[in-house]
Amino acid sequence: MSRKLVSIQEAAQFIGVAAQTLRRWEREGRLVPDERTPGGRRRYDLSRLRPEQFRTADVARRTVAYARVSSHDQKDDLERQKQVLELYCARHGWTFEVIADLGTGMNYPKKGLKRLLDVIIDGQIGRLVITHKDRLLRFGAELVFALCEAKGVEVVILNQGEDTTFEEDLAKDVLKIITVFSARLYGSRSRKNQKLLDGVRQAVEVAQSC
Incomplete structure (x- = not known):
């Protein structure tokens, strides 16, 4: 055979x-x-x-599913992520909970992400489930994966392809970075700062429409 x-x-x-x-x-x-x-x-x-x-090796340690979107106007997408994660975990018969965050992938101090890192470090979970790699962090996800490996936590990524909200989230993250740095350079209320931000927003809108 x-x-x-x-x-x-x-x-x-x-x-x-x-x-x-x-x-x-x-x-x-x-x-x-x-x-x-x-x-x-x-x-x-x-x-x-x-x-x-x-599926029984980490029975004493629960599964945690993590969902995230960048802004309040993506709440519907956050609910969809949670539903997909819940369905997947339930279908596999895992005991699980869902941790959700609303905030940019460039921002580390998020309540949900902090809680997720705490339970990983404490050895409380045996499996992490996410829909896409970028749902965890825009940059630095590999560090979290390395921490999971060190703690014996399995990482399940449901979709290895490109996130459907990648361009939208990336645009929001770029705007956030420009906002922070331009505020430091020119002041948050300066005319230079506003002109720069307006130009970036227009460029992002043009790129998204192409």
């Missing part, structure tokens, strides 16, 4: 975890790749992978 060997990304998606989790499991001797290519890439036999085998 022929085997179907798949990459680490495909194997991780099939099981419902992140690729970095499979690397950790290999170090722990929990799931070793069936083969390696001449270039050293891992290959897994899909026929012997059973997702249910890996």
